[in-house]
Amino acid sequence: MRAVKFDAYGTPDTLTQVDLPTPVPRADQVLIRVRATTVTSAECGMRQGKPDWGRVIIGLRRPRRGFRVLGLEFAGDIAAVGPAVRQLRVGERVFGFTGFGVGANAEYKCLSERASLTTMPGNVAYTDAAATVDGFTTAWHFLHDLANVQNGQKVLVIGASGSIGTYAIQLAKYLGAVVHGVCSGRNAKLVEELGADRVFDYTVEEFTTSGERYDAIFDVVGGSSFTRCRSVLTPRGCYLPTTNLAVNTLLAAATALIRGPRVRTRMSVDKHAALAALRELLIEDRLQIIIDRTYPLSKIAEAHRHVDSGHKVGNVVITIEDD
Template sequence: MKAVVIRRYGSPEVLQYEDVEQPKIQPEQLLIKIHASSVNPIDWKIRKGMLSLLTGNKFPMILGFDVAGEVIAVGSQVTRFQPGDSIYGGTGFPGGAYAEFAVVSENLVAPKPTNLTYEEAAVVPLAALTALQALREQGNIQAGQAVLINGAAGGVGIFAVQIAKALGAEVTGVCSTKNLDFVKSLGADYLIDYKRQDFTEGTAQYDIIFDVVGKRSLSTSKRVLKPNGVYITTLPTPEIFVQGILTAFIPGQKAKFIIERLNTQDLVYLKDLIEAGKIRVVIDRTYPLAELAAAHTYSETERTVGKIAIAISS
């Protein structure tokens, strides 16, 4: 099968498009023909070696987490899927989605939303699960609360705005000037142009600040966070780790970080929201698998609006 592999950590040039052996399924796994995948920041962070303590140095390595495709074969212990099913979900750590085929556990995928193409479905899992779990589990979001999304036009941000609205929150989206109308179209009630205004210096206060881009901290956000508010980030820095431990045992404001957990139940929940029209998918650009290096280069600019899709097979 065709796949993109790396044999060392480095720049986008280490991504090589070549023939590799097709994986074999275990009893609890599905063999999937991948029609599409996507690019998430964690993909190029792994490629650069930024997470080498977790990923190790066992090469060649196939990166990529998000998948949407068709079930080709099922293991003897699989009960929820059969060949021919259209699914979406993920491969789990450390990846394997940048290929024509992959094996995945059945508890990491769900039926594909019926109103999405494979490319659209492939950009949902990691980003939307991160948004959902941050708001619902770390933030304990409640209807009527004031929620600020810093980085509202990005891959996770677009889902965070829409999920917060679906859960009944009042949403403020922080983005650049050129994306204000776009974020408003996602359902944001209020908008802040970060090029003109620092949200930490405003007068409004929030129950939840979800810092998708990891540019702030609890310390810099305390003034605009309500007394029992929660600051959540996607970047588990040493500072947020320490703040998280300290605030866990002290009444008042909390600091938390989110690490997405791939699971069928939440994928089905997102599928229902998508099919109900409460979440729409936004793709900035689509690249063929052979041009994955260009896709990584674009993602690293951190100026994408929505997600980057990778078309793999028809």
């Protein structure tokens, strides 16, 4: 099978297309013929060996063998099943998240049928399905599970035009919140179209001096900090960071012991409930899926360069067609 791997940390030039043996599903595993995957900022960080603490998991000097084929999100077809599989069948279309195993930058991927995957709605294309998984489920975990956003509350999304932010705006609106976003001026119109009631252009505006106060501030890009945001949170408000997790996990523990605004974060995310909610919203055609660019597998290095530039809007998708 075709796959893209990297054997050393570095630039996108470390990525090379190779031929690898097609995996065989064991026991409760299914073999997925991957039709579409994505390139995320998290994978670009893994390719560079960043953050430094991540090398404890991925590999200190070079990526461990299990991390050399990247790819977190996928959409495809069940090509074969193991003898203990009970829920999924050959030919079914599925989409989901590979988890720490990565590996979706390849024609085939084996996963347990109990992994973070589910059947695709019939009205959704492979490219669209792959582009929803990580962004939506992360937004769901932070806004629905951790912050418990309620109707009439006010939510701010920092990084509102990215792969997580575009879903966070829509989800917060779906939950009944008044939603503000922070992004560059060139993406402000898009964020408004996704449902934002107010958009701050971070190049010319400062949300901390706007006079607004928020029940939840969801920072998906590390563009702020709890210290900076505390003054614009309500007394029971929460700061929800997806980056700098080591520091913010300590802050979450500390702020849980005192009155006032809190930090809420969690390094591990259970994708199953979020995937179920995502599937229903896709069936109902309730989500706008923002795809910035689409590349074939052979051009994945170009996709990494685009994500590295910091200028992507929404998602960058990789298609894996038959030879």
